[in-house]
Amino acid sequence: MELRGKQKSYLRSKAHHLTPIFQIGKGGLNEQIVRQVGEALEKRELIKINLLQNTDETVEIVATEMEQELNCLVVQIIGRVLVLYKPSSQEKYRRISTTIPR
Template identity: 70%
Template sequence: MELRGKQKRFLRSEAHHLKPIFQIGKGGLNDAMIHQIGEALEKRELIKVTLLQNTDEVPEEVATVLEKQLACQVVQIIGKILVVYKPSSKEKFQNISTQVRGI
């Protein structure tokens, strides 16, 4: 599902107060971290990922890797912080996605 402009704006406003729960450091983005990000998206639907100063990763490249491997959407990239969204497949975790569908 491709997000419309109003839906992205809503998700950005929801993510404003969130703290990044994943940090990509000098080890880079590996399969284990991608798996953990996928599990966190299943439970939370909307998370922030930050890239530390000592990493060689580029935010846009990390965004494309996450979008390909997790079938999620990167809603926003500000500096080295990514806002990532994926609707949960479990109904009990679908808090944000039900609001997004209503927009």
């Protein structure tokens, strides 16, 4: 799944007003966090993740790991904040994926 420039721009504008719902701290990235992020993506389609100052993880490593584990897309990285997108597999949760420009 690839996004074109217009689509990424649209998703960035939608994510601008979101607050990060996950924080990765000194415990680092583990299986439980990845599973919870996957569940949140299924219901929200677009989320932000914040990496705290006390984590040993880098934003690039977390982004790569999330893309591989969850088959999602990293829309944007700003500082220590990631924006992730994955279209929901359930029809009732598809809000953002139905409005993305073609």
